[in-house]
Amino acid sequence: MPRHFALVGLSLAALLAGLSACSNSASSESKPPAPKPAETKPADAPKPAEPPAKPAETPKPAETPKEPAVTKPAPVTTADGLVIEDLVVGTGKECPKGATVTIHYRGTLLDGKEFDSSYKTGQPATFPLNRLIKGWQEGIPGMKVGGKRKLTIPYALAYGEAGRPPVIPAKADLIFEIELFDCK
Numbered sequence: 001m002p003r004h005f006a007l008v009g010l011s012l013a014a015l016l017a018g019l020s021a022c023s024n025s026a027s028s029e030s031k032p033p034a035p036k037p038a039e040t041k042p043a044d045a046p047k048p049a050e051p052p053a054k055p056a057e058t059p060k061p062a063e064t065p066k067e068p069a070v071t072k073p074a075p076v077t078t079a080d081g082l083v084i085e086d087l088v089v090g091t092g093k094e095c096p097k098g099a100t101v102t103i104h105y106r107g108t109l110l111d112g113k114e115f116d117s118s119y120k121t122g123q124p125a126t127f128p129l130n131r132l133i134k135g136w137q138e139g140i141p142g143m144k145v146g147g148k149r150k151l152t153i154p155y156a157l158a159y160g161e162a163g164r165p166p167v168i169p170a171k172a173d174l175i176f177e178i179e180l181f182d183c184k
Helices: 003-028 134-139
Strands: 083-088 100-109 114-117 125-128 148-153 174-183
Touching: 134 148, 134 174
Parallel strands: none
Antiparallel strands: 083 148, 100 114, 100 125, 100 174, 148 174
8 A cells, every 4th residue: 555545544543532532531521510400480479569659640731711501491390281391482572461572482291292283384483372272372471582492281271171082182282392583
């Protein structure tokens, strides 16, 4: 065998022997300790106390100027049972007894069934009060032009015991909403 191969072979053999010796000596040296697994706490272990949470402050709403309260008169019940309720207080002249009135009106039974209305025609109606049912003769005077009033009229001040069949049954109490445009 040629010499350079012998040297190479020797060198290779020495190299392999040296590696083998190194690996044996490395295994006999002390190894660094293996890292410990992370410590885990049992699920029922007490948790450290947290400081109490500070309650959040509720922001105060911006103050808005208050409009003066509009007071409408409380309903009035007369001695004969008529209930007068101003829905809108007018600003015009006051209607006297016996006047001729120009109004819009809507009449219903207590169950809400409408039996008559000037709103359906789109035209206000004009009537002399002394020719109308007693509930209107009593309930419209004192009302101001531009006002709207609700009258709950007992049957004795409306169409009486007989009613006005078939539209208004016997002994029917009635509700009228009346809007006053003029009175003379």
